Amino acid sequence: MEKKNSKQLPDFDALNDRVIAEASPSPTLVIKTNLDAKSMVEENPYYDPKATKAEKEKLEQFFD
Incomplete structure (x- = not known):
């Protein structure tokens, strides 16, 4: 895996505003x-x- 995208990803261990x-x-x-x-x-x-x-219509199809 290339390292260039690692700066765009958040540090998931530091996130406290969501549940993963x-x-x-x-x-x-x-x-x-x-x-x-x-x-x-x-x-x-x-x-x-x-x-x-x-x-x-899309919402109705999803909930039917």
Whole structure:
């Protein structure tokens, strides 16, 4: 690996403003229940009412 890019990377041992976690070694399971919101806009921090139609469709596809 070349050394020229090493100055652009932060010192990960010195970072204290984020969590860098390892990936889970086991599979994860996500289940939708009747307690989940019926619409993707309810209580969704990723929903932006000012988003374009294409962005809204992409978000709907992701949460469906």
